[in-house]
Amino acid sequence: MFARFDDMPADFNWAVGGEAGDGIDSTGKIFAQALSRAGRHVFTSKDFASRIRGGYTAYKIRTALEPVESVVDRLDVLIALTPRTIEENLDELHPGSIIIYDGERTTMENVTIPEEMLGVDVPLKRLAEDAGGAIMRNVVALGAACAVTGFPIENLDSALDKRFSSKGTVLVENNQEAARAGQQYVDDEYAIDTPEFHLETTDADYVLLNGDQAIGMGAIAAGCRFYAGYPITPATAVMEYLTGRIERFGGHVLQAEDELSAINMALGAARAGARAMTATSGPGIDLMTETFGLVATSETPLVIVDVMRSGPSTGMPTKQEQGDLNTLLYGGHGEVPRFVVAPTTIAEAFWKTVEAFNLAERYQTPVYLVADLAMAVTEQTFPHEVFDMDAVEIDRGRLLDASEVEEWSIDGKFTPHAATDNGVSPRVLPGTPGGVHMSTGLEHDAFGRRTEDTSVRVDQVDKRQRKYDVAGETESLEVRSFGAPEAETLLLSWGSNEGAIVEALELLDEPVRFLSVPYLSPRPDLTAAVEDATQVIVVECNKTGQFADLIEHDTLQRVERINKYDGVRFKADELAAAIADRTQMEVPV
């Protein structure tokens, strides 16, 4: 389907694969951590498309000295715990690839190493048993991986220490010994000379985290104190991150009985005055939609996270898709001016979470914060300065103290829905003397009292809309700009596709402009950029082009579309080929 590029950046691609239950995830994570601690950039992907049948799982790492922001269709070193791991990755392996395996494992005895590749047969289980237990088999393999890449094993020691130190020094030392046994075996038995796979180290200090963790950390930084949620892939890791951490800052996490409850608990906490959040995926968003209308109508600040996965219905719960945009923009009965913010990188997930809380309180409104599976489960390195906590600013909006209540009261009654110039009303928290009021999903007057008065109805609808309009005019809504500003071809995208597109630009021969759009509602006006280009292509992970529709709606211009909905994220090389195909550029093979 897509052409392949041989002049990829100087990166290295590694994977460990086997059956579910083989400890693949934790093995991959340890190696990623070791690379990060060695001052290398890392980009991981956990979920290969299973092309034959279920049960197979793999953890892939792309690493380089320069930042890496996507996955590619290439594999240099593979630790294969099963024959199927090799079969599954045949199209990514290449002449010169190294396959580490245990020829003493019954299923691997007669395994065929493809031509022109190097099989490195290491008795993983036996060496692990010698070091203290067969369970350390995968760590022996990591040691072997150090040997074939010339990677200093002290970095692996450090990662093993981080992983196992809470379980005692003996376990750490056993694992470190197991790794050395694997390294030593390869050094003794194989004369490997593969300078192209040599993994250099640097003194850089990186942190390694995934999108769900970035959202969780952003929430705590933003002063979120209450989280209610119901477990759902791929959003659960947000709740798991917060649990045990938010308590240190005076907060609380509650696992609700369902998503209906989760959003209503978060609503209650927000009405009481806490910064509150819930996170879910598409099916949960469906359940929360009725209450979303209540949150908006009662003018309650709340952050609702949608970590999108493949739908509709149960769809492919562990696969990538960006199919929820329309439901976030339009879901629910009635008309609700709504805020939708979609970070485009893992680091941005942190900052946009902080901003989502500020927007929510500044405009007294629910804010949808949108991520996707690819971002949620990917671990990526960043310089720690990227998460500068001193740069976090909190804006609680028009929150009054007791002394200001009277100014906003009429005949002793507080006006929580006063129709102000910018639509934002004064807000008091329960417990404030004299501020008593009811909040309701019924249409209401300035006092919060139910009404069906025609002019009050119009005033209140207008004032809620006005908040949105003012936000559209006054918030920066900054677009992230890449490539050549004067280029004839303009790429537009949203969500986690940014990294793959940025890398694709580097692979293309001719200049292309790329705008990555994190604000979907209210959103920046892209009319000028679209009119300046001779060709506009909108890239997104869904079938119909929901963002492309939005661009056409806003700019009254037709756009081209590149869509992917097979459950797998865009890869830089396949995307470059697709763009080259559309633009009739030469494909630099």
Next chain:
Amino acid sequence: MSTEIRFTDFKADTQPTWCPGCGDFGTMNGMMKALAETGAHPDETFIVAGIGCSGKIGSYMHAYALHGVHGRALPVGTGVKLANPELEVMVAGGDGDGFSIGAGHFVHAVRRNLDMTYIVMDNRIYGLTKGQASPTSRADFETATTPDGPQQPPVNPLALALAAGGTFIAQTFATDAKRHAEIVQAAIEHDGFGFVNVFSPCVTFNDVDTYEYFRGNLVDVADEGHDPTDYDAATSVIMDREQEYQGILWRDDSSVSYHTQHGVTTPMTEIDEGAPEGAMDLVREFY
């Protein structure tokens, strides 16, 4: 508070639109009396209501309030109480709100045992939508949507609460003002989830479960020497469907509320102007 709070301080100046004679008037009066009696203040009280005739109660009481979507009042109350444990949180709703659309939340709110109070105005009918069967309607109760009656046994909310590990289960009658108010007060003072099912007759659409019916058939367990801390005795009155009971049916004096268990005792409302102190440790964890 410097001035003493009277129960009328909890009354809003909005005129209720409940039908004249509706049980909800008595239910609400008892709630206001109980709140005043416990020393609660309207500024520090939060009422959560759902949808239905009962759901209007937030408009008629003077306190901070949220009138939410149908069936989700208990989760809202849970969030309010956890975010600010200093607030007195009272959740009120009807039998449809609590035992039909919100039944799932009821069971889990009971077992979670937050220190809050849940008042159900049980009139055994859907009144606001003009008379359809509710989950507590009798099996042969004829309505427009159930011409032969629901032909299902009515839900026993008391038994649901008991099975879910309830720590305070009571039933009152809206017009027995004194008993109703004192039992609601006990529910408020209970350290845990205080559940009070109130017979609150619908005078317009229910001609079976009427004031007259309850007056003639209600037994007050206090008159029978019932010990509410005796689990077996509580089980037997709660499971008895041949008789209508009033009183505190079950009370677990060893109840420890969710807040105490989880150490959630400080309001979450105050936050820093930047990231909280120690936030940089979160970044360091990712080295």
